[in-house]
Amino acid sequence: YLSNQKQSAEEAFWQHLDTESTLRTGLLRSLFCCLRMEGTDKTQRLARILDQARLDLVAGNMLGDACIDQRLPPKATRPLLLKPDGSIDKARYEWFLYLQIPNRLNGQLMLPEVIRYRALEDDLVKPQTWKNQKQVLVEGTQQPKISKDPTRLIPRMADELTLRLHEVSEYLERSDNRDVILRPKGGKHLWRLPTASKKHLVNNPFFQQMRAISVADVLRVVDQDTGFIDDFEHVLGMNSKSRQYEVDLLAILIANATNQGIYGIAQISDRTYDQLSTIQANYLRLETLNAANDRINNATTRLSIFKHYNIQDDSLHASADGQKFEAKRETFRTRYSSKYFGTSKGVSAVSLNANHMAINARVIGANEHESHYIFDLLMNNSTEIIPDMLSTDTHGVNHVNFALLDLFGYRFAPRYARVGKVINELFNITEDENQRVKLSLRKPINTKRIIDHWDTIQRIAVSLAQRKTSQATLVRKLSGYKHNHPLLEALTEYNRLLKAQYLLNYIDDASLRNHVQRALNRGEAYHQLRRAISNVNGDRFRGNSDEEIQIWNESARLVANAIIYFNSKVLSNLLDSFEEQRNDRYQETVKRASPVAWENINFRGTYTFAPTGELPKLEDLMAPIEGYRPRNES
Numbered sequence: 001y002l003s004n005q006k007q008s009a010e011e012a013f014w015q016h017l018d019t020e021s022t023l024r025t026g027l028l029r030s031l032f033c034c035l036r037m038e039g040t041d042k043t044q045r046l047a048r049i050l051d052q053a054r055l056d057l058v059a060g061n062m063l064g065d066a067c068i069d070q071r072l073p074p075k076a077t078r079p080l081l082l083k084p085d086g087s088i089d090k091a092r093y094e095w096f097l098y099l100q101i102p103n104r105l106n107g108q109l110m111l112p113e114v115i116r117y118r119a120l121e122d123d124l125v126k127p128q129t130w131k132n133q134k135q136v137l138v139e140g141t142q143q144p145k146i147s148k149d150p151t152r153l154i155p156r157m158a159d160e161l162t163l164r165l166h167e168v169s170e171y172l173e174r175s176d177n178r179d180v181i182l183r184p185k186g187g188k189h190l191w192r193l194p195t196a197s198k199k200h201l202v203n204n205p206f207f208q209q210m211r212a213i214s215v216a217d218v219l220r221v222v223d224q225d226t227g228f229i230d231d232f233e234h235v236l237g238m239n240s241k242s243r244q245y246e247v248d249l250l251a252i253l254i255a256n257a258t259n260q261g262i263y264g265i266a267q268i269s270d271r272t273y274d275q276l277s278t279i280q281a282n283y284l285r286l287e288t289l290n291a292a293n294d295r296i297n298n299a300t301t302r303l304s305i306f307k308h309y310n311i312q313d314d315s316l317h318a319s320a321d322g323q324k325f326e327a328k329r330e331t332f333r334t335r336y337s338s339k340y341f342g343t344s345k346g347v348s349a350v351s352l353n354a355n356h357m358a359i360n361a362r363v364i365g366a367n368e369h370e371s372h373y374i375f376d377l378l379m380n381n382s383t384e385i386i387p388d389m390l391s392t393d394t395h396g397v398n399h400v401n402f403a404l405l406d407l408f409g410y411r412f413a414p415r416y417a418r419v420g421k422v423i424n425e426l427f428n429i430t431e432d433e434n435q436r437v438k439l440s441l442r443k444p445i446n447t448k449r450i451i452d453h454w455d456t457i458q459r460i461a462v463s464l465a466q467r468k469t470s471q472a473t474l475v476r477k478l479s480g481y482k483h484n485h486p487l488l489e490a491l492t493e494y495n496r497l498l499k500a501q502y503l504l505n506y507i508d509d510a511s512l513r514n515h516v517q518r519a520l521n522r523g524e525a526y527h528q529l530r531r532a533i534s535n536v537n538g539d540r541f542r543g544n545s546d547e548e549i550q551i552w553n554e555s556a557r558l559v560a561n562a563i564i565y566f567n568s569k570v571l572s573n574l575l576d577s578f579e580e581q582r583n584d585r586y587q588e589t590v591k592r593a594s595p596v597a598w599e600n601i602n603f604r605g606t607y608t609f610a611p612t613g614e615l616p617k618l619e620d621l622m623a624p625i626e627g628y629r630p631r632n633e634s
Contacts, residue, residue, distance in 0.1 A: 038109070460487070567597050
């Protein structure tokens with residue numbers, strides 16, 4: 001039947017739009033009439049027609065002849081917009097105009113009144129301010145790279161890249177090379193870059209030997225050490241030294257972290273819903289949750305085991321990755337993703353992890369690109385844990401992140417899912433007359449462009465540092481615009497220079513590849529712990545709004561960080577004990593252990609939050625661990 005049909009898919013599409021007149025004249029027209037659009041040099045005609053169409057529809061609910069331009073539709077589309085008598089079908093033409101907008105909001109069309117879609121220029125420091133105060137603004141960022149002289153910096157970086165190309169070519173030629181295998185096949189070169197195992201160790205046997213403890217008691221022990229409950233201040237600023245709200249706050253944190261909500265926890269605990277509701281409204285906010293998380297993370301750094309978490313001795317290596325969660329209720333940020341949610345909607349919780357701990361997190365739509373938020377997470381990290389290097393998977397990469405992170409003193413070290421393809425796109429692999437491998441760039445770095453437009457790069461960096469608008473919004477625009485955008489061509493070229501240097505190091509340095517993989521493994525281990533916490537009640541957010549979902553996610557981050565602190569304290573006590581016993585073998589085992597474990601912690605059952613006596617002593621919980629002796633018994 002289908003093979004006998006003379007109708008094309010495009011004709012069927014337009015016939016379907018004819019049946020959707022209510023959508024066109026109702027929702028879409030009302031929305032369109034509220035939006036004022038501006039164009040670039042290449043979209044001035046379209047912007048002018050859209051503006052005229054908006055004025056016509058506002059005035060009389062009909063398109064006037066002034067906004068009809070038959071040169072605008074592509075040649076193949078024009079016949080579909082005509083009536084049998086050869087005149088323009090204004091209903092279809094209105095549809096055509098609406099269809100031109102979505103794919104051009106990446107810098108070709110702008111909405112001046114909408115922050116997310118206004119011109120990039122509007123998000124940068126004003127030209128006159130930049131002209132008059134440039135030196136002060138650049139120095140105010142306190143970032144040495146931004147203030148450097150490009151006529152010295154860029155040629156030096158280009159020379160280093162040329163040298164690295166020669167060194168890596170020599171490295172690939174070595175007969176004893178076991179880390180990089182270059183195989184010509186059908187005229188193509190295939191890369192094999194071995195890395196550390198992708199397995200990540202959770203629930204170390206040390207913790208499986210311990211006596212079980214409830215999650216509520218874990219929070220009490222952590223509060224006893226850190227005092228994180230003190231960060232939950234009353235919304236009106238009233239201070240209470242009695243901490244009468246402490247018990248209820250513990251119940252609320254566990255309720256939100258485990259996706260049970262305060263109503264659910266009230267059914268299976270000794271707390272009442274009315275009391276929990278009042279305390280939650282007065283004390284639980286994003287800023288108080290973030291302060292409590294920071295206090296726990298900062299306390300972890302002071303434990304004796306913390307220095308042994310470092311992947312590298314000379315730098316702190318962090319990772320960032322997103323984790324998908326289904327949402328029970330629809331909010332503005334929830335989106336469909338059949339791969340993760342089937343026919344339901346959900347969100348993505350992006351976390352920044354350093355030395356096992358989640359030092360920052362943010363909830364984004366499941367349809368949003370994680371790379372837009374990497375810079376935001378780093379710059380808004382308020383803990384004492386400052387990463388030097390950041391790794392992500394392929395989802396954290398765009399065409400500006402190498403440059404932006406470098407300008408602000410971070411090293412970007414992503415793991416590409418198809419690294420061979422990325423290498424082949426950036427480099428040429430040839431052989432000289434002696435059949436020696438030679439690496440070269442497919443397209444030379446335009447250092448002159450970077451130097452000539454360094455002023456623009458500085459202006460973008462200063463605008464990001466000033467937080468003139470949301471950093472994620474600005475990065476989204478920077479990464480969404482085309483490479484040859486006037487404001488971006490130098491930044492993207494600088495990004496390509498840094499990317500080439502990194503890929504050469506990635507090929508040449510097996511330890512770098514292993515460090516990147518280990519950092520990402522730790523992020524995955526945290527995700528397992530985070531999932532175990534949320535799985536207590538169905539693994540679905542039940543918040544009624546985006547802010548509630550963010551609060552529930554921050555509550556879960558706090559519980560996860562508290563567990564990591566608790567387990568780190570266990571490892572610190574073990575390390576101190578084995579050092580005192582001079583048991584070198586056990587010391588090395590403890591130093592390599594991960595604090596991400598939850599088999600020693602009870603999340604389920606009936607909760608009792610009212611104090612029933614002394615807290616469990618850590619020494620008693622650790623007594624069954626083989627070889628452990630409290631230090632004061634030695």
